[in-house]
Amino acid sequence: MIRTSETMYKYLRPDKTFPHVWCPGCGIGIVMGALVRAIEKTGFTKDEIVLVSGIGCSGRMSTYLDFNTLHTTHGRALSFATGIKLANPELNIIVVMGDGDATAIGGNHLIHSCRRNIDLTALIVNNNIYGMTGGQYSPTTPMEHKASTAQYGSIEKPFDICKLVEACGASFVARSTTYHAKMLDAMLSRAIAKKGFSVVEAMSQCPVQYGRRNKKGSPVDMMMWYKDNSVSNPAFKKIPPGEVGEQFPVGILVDIEQPDYLERYSKIVKKACGDKL
């Protein structure tokens, strides 16, 4: 297996300050490790990869990694990435977003990227909270859970990100957790290789802003919670609806072949050029 720490040195920007900014036990570092191993597996060079990120704790990933990196505005990472892809289809673009970034302020871009099936890889770091701004509730904060703006418990029904993007037409959808770090890198490398819009949801503990408020215990406890409540997708389907509780499916949930945006665009080009081609 590819080990993180050895591989990491190949991809971290040596002039950045380490240890990184994330809090002790924060899952984002684990997700970044998985991302690096996945890229290493795909064999792309650093120059062939563009890492686009939004704003949030997870958005900080782009500063640390030695690719072409773009730290955009909150929620808009996918739109910047769309422009890059259309301008240079040769580039492999990975878009890292937080749950708030991707599904609240950037929800519109997410659903339309799915619908368009633009060839990008979206990595959504879902920590069920707005980490960076101090723990406000996000579209994935579970009902009744507490946040700095939901001191009495959240009353909003959370999104199931994977179901959302599946319904919107994404070509590849997978979910993993920081406990399943190895599965996460396997999924990410498949997502990167996949032609079309792919989404990988990485459940990631935010012990500081989410865990503490909701008595989720230590980072280790939070990861063990992922272990205990995650179920492989086939097994999940067999659970009777009344018994699902807090369990959630992990693994590859969608993997379909369909023409991506640029393939369809090439048809437009043919029509526009008429006889000239």
Add this chain to the structure above:
Amino acid sequence: MKQKNDDPIHIFSRWCKRCGICIAICPKNVLESGKDGYPYAARPRDCILCGLCDIHCPDYAITVKKNPDIKEVEHEET
């Protein structure tokens, strides 16, 4: 034949944030928390080089060095 490596584990304490994840994730109970809170390999001879501590460390502070003579042990996660 599997061989045991004497001290395959390296902890880079400058990057370690003492979160304890490596200690908890180790299937062989190799690691322990020292007095200062930093992990150390208490039972290095038990290490099966599964690399789980390594890939789960959020700070890339623990490295498991491969011994070329040792066959890899792949660990089941789920």
Add this chain to the structure above:
Amino acid sequence: MKRHKDLLLHGNEACAMGALAAGMRLFAGYPITPSTEIAEFLSVELPKVGGTFIQMEDEISSMGAIIGASLAGVKSMTATSGPGFSLMQENLGFASMAEIPCVLVNVMRGGPSTGMPTRPSQGDVMQSRWGTHGPHPIIVLSPQSVLECYTLTIHAFNLAEKYRSPVIMLMDGIVGHMWENVQLPEKIEVIDRPEPSVPPDWYNPYDNLPGGEIVPLVPFGEGYRYHVTGMVHDKSGFPTLVHEEVEQCLDKLIYKIKNNLHDIIRIEDYMLEDADICIVAHGSVARSAREAVNIARNEGLKVGLLRPITLWPFPRFHLENISKRVKMFVVPEMNYGQVYGEVLKSCPKRAVRVTRVDGELVTPAQIMEKIEGAAL
């Protein structure tokens, strides 16, 4: 590219053609009156020339997409109007901060809010300057004719590349929708992105070079891996809070424009040499103003016209100079006086405004009324 001669075009079409002539190869936009014809035209033409057209889900993402495209080395543009322009402001600020060349066309309609979608206005003069937050550089051009929609769009791309800055084509709805017979120039100047002068390891995309020379922006994927962010950054592009670096970053943004006013600012003057009264007008209103000058001259009144073609940076020094010669300024606009405020700021001379916000053109007669009133 085939030269078009003696064509009957409207302003939006000419603008789109200018963009193609300048080498624009990616357009991302969202439909809105009165700018939509630009998107429609480019959706037909871009695929023919190896370019990409995309209709995004909103104006926010349109602005994001053109920034992304430019970073990947392709000249890019978006076009919108009032409400969409408001939505673009955050990412426009990103382009200013990260120094990404791109062109934003705003065909102004009556506002605020949904306002009068089908009626022209010049209500976004201040928003085009200060719409996004924080200190930032911007270049804004205002065409008065269909031909200028073509030539100034090319100029806009040139300035964007030269100064690594977003450039706004601020057209009023009249100019955008006006039809004119035009002869497009045979020869045009097109500035493309220069090659980097240093190898990757030595490349600092935000370096402060002596003499204010601007570092070429190397497209992503060419071996120059660097970081781009909307955060205040150091010369390598990484976020910084070190006081000197913060100051350097922001100063550079402002001074790259300020130190090149002579190159950036374009104005046109008409009968100003001996004028007592100077009209300051831009866009379609400048055409009425020119007519007003002719009428006034016939009546023996010494009136001239200053037309800022570059609205921002505002031609302050030109105004200061003229103010030494003239007795007063008359500023007609299709708003309550946005350029008027700048005229007041630029010189101590008396200035009166001619305002119109009902979605109709400022007429020569309206301007004459003020001139005659003032001349008494």
